Amino acid sequence: MLSYQNISRWLTSKVDPIVVEDFLGNREVFGPNVKPTSLETEMEKACLVEAGELQESDLLLLKAVGKEQSGVALEVEVSDGDKKKENFKVKANDYITIVPEGFLKLKIRGQNGFKIQDQKEFQFEGEGKQRVIIEAVTL
Amino acid sequence: MTLTAKIGFGGKVTGEVSVMPKLEHELGSRDVGSDASGKIIILSQAPTREFLEKAKFMGVSGVVAPEIHYRDFNYFRDEGQFAMMVIQKFGSGELSKETFEKIGKASGKQAQLDGETHELKIS
Numbered sequence: 001m002l003s004y005q006n007i008s009r010w011l012t013s014k015v016d017p018i019v020v021e022d023f024l025g026n027r028e029v030f031g032p033n034v035k036p037t038s039l040e041t042e043m044e045k046a047c048l049v050e051a052g053e054l055q056e057s058d059l060l061l062l063k064a065v066g067k068e069q070s071g072v073a074l075e076v077e078v079s080d081g082d083k084k085k086e087n088f089k090v091k092a093n094d095y096i097t098i099v100p101e102g103f104l105k106l107k108i109r110g111q112n113g114f115k116i117q118d119q120k121e122f123q124f125e126g127e128g129k130q131r132v133i134i135e136a137v138t139l
Numbered sequence: 140m141t142l143t144a145k146i147g148f149g150g151k152v153t154g155e156v157s158v159m160p161k162l163e164h165e166l167g168s169r170d171v172g173s174d175a176s177g178k179i180i181i182l183s184q185a186p187t188r189e190f191l192e193k194a195k196f197m198g199v200s201g202v203v204a205p206e207i208h209y210r211d212f213n214y215f216r217d218e219g220q221f222a223m224m225v226i227q228k229f230g231s232g233e234l235s236k237e238t239f240e241k242i243g244k245a246s247g248k249q250a251q252l253d254g255e256t257h258e259l260k261i262s
Contacts, residue, residue, distance in 0.1 A: 018208055025209035025229040029145055 073136030149222030149254030222254030
């Protein structure tokens with residue numbers, strides 16, 4: 001079952017962990033709620049994104065995989081396709097969250113053997129993403 | 140009357156039914172006493188962990204709750220000291236009016252609660 005940490009990072013507001021755990025428990029026993037509240041809809045979407053079952057969405061999860069437990073796993077350049085550029089470093093077993101304001105351009109470079117979609121370098125360009133999470137997980 | 144739910148744990152227990160109507164406050168340890176020993180308690184609201192700890196200490200045979208928090212459910216399932224059945228889902232909600240009307244009159248009757256099959260039989 002997914003954890004509170006997996007779900008809460010996609011939510012637009014802070015939610016009590018107990019509420020998330022109850023939601024996940026109910027989802028496991030009863031399946032997706034047929035009459036969800038707006039929060040439950042948001043959590044359901046987060047579940048699908050985390051499971052890789054929702055590709056075309058305003059949420060994007062980019063997962064890099066590697067073996068090295070320490071050091072920098074990813075170098076990320078985030079830009080709006082124009083002048084504004086920011087650089088981030090992601091450690092192994094950590095992630096960054098990006099909330100784009102419009103057009104989003106990402107350049108991700110794997111370090112210490114980390115690869116994203118089997119590539120050392122990965123690029124993404126597009127609009128319409130509300131939240132992007134770039135995560136470095138170890139095998 | 141038989142009531143079946145989707146969530147529960149524990150073995151098969153028998154005992155006198157004690158129905159607790161909804162209280163104005165959150166169910167706490169003060170709401171269960173020695174008179175509950177050996178009984179199957181039917182709650183109208185979700186129990187807290189403190190309530191269930193006290194129920195366990197007092198020797199309650201079984202608890203039927205409308206809802207319970209997922210973490211508390213797992214905690215008491217792993218402890219395995221009493222049988223439990225959850226009628227609705229994980230959460231903090233109350234028993235629906237219809238269900239309370241159905242089982243509310245069972246106080247004082249004998250019942251069998253099977254935590255494994257999540258079934259309550261009131262004779």
